[in-house]
Amino acid sequence: MSHGSGQSKIALAQDLSFVLRNGGRMPTAKHIPMxxxxxxxxxxxxxELLRIVLTEAGPVLDPTGRKPGRGAYVCPDKPECWVEKKLRRFAGAKAQELSQALQTVLGRVESQAPQVGKPST
Structure with missing residues (x-):
């Protein structure tokens, strides 16, 4: 009899106990919404994305992801995603307003973030 067999029996018993407690289901990976x-x-x-919601007043940034209304997502770390032309399919006539708001808010955040590889002053 090998020395490691006692530990493997304990691990097997723990796995079996978990399965029995959870209705016969093995643990699965947590679902990550994409x-x-x-x-x-x-x-x-x-x-990883920033949610924008269309309201009657126009597009509004929704950092919590809980505001009611039709929402869409943009990459907060890619300035090329904040361009009016690319936002038009979501915001329509308000795309220019949304583009300016994103560039103002996210540009400010980006300029305050520490730059990788550059010494801080």
């Missing part, structure tokens, strides 16, 4: 950027069409995890 969304697509409306500008570049890249699919990313939802938490």
């Amino acid at each position: 969304r697509q950027c409306i500008a570049c069409r890249e699919r990313r995890p939802k938490h």
Whole structure:
């Protein structure tokens, strides 16, 4: 009898106990919701994208992801995704307003972020 067999029996018993407690289901990987950027069409995890909601007043940034209304997502780390032409399919006539808002807000955040590879002053 090998020395490691006792530990493998314990692990097997723990796995069996887990399965019995969970209705016969083995543990599965947690589901990660994926969304697509409306500008570049890249699919990313939802938490990596910035949500924009269309309201009666126009497009509004929704950092919490909980505002009611039709929403769309853009990449917050790609300035090319904030261009009016690429936002038009979502925001229509308000695309220019949305583009300016994104460039103002996200440009400010981007300029305050520490630059990788550059010494901070």
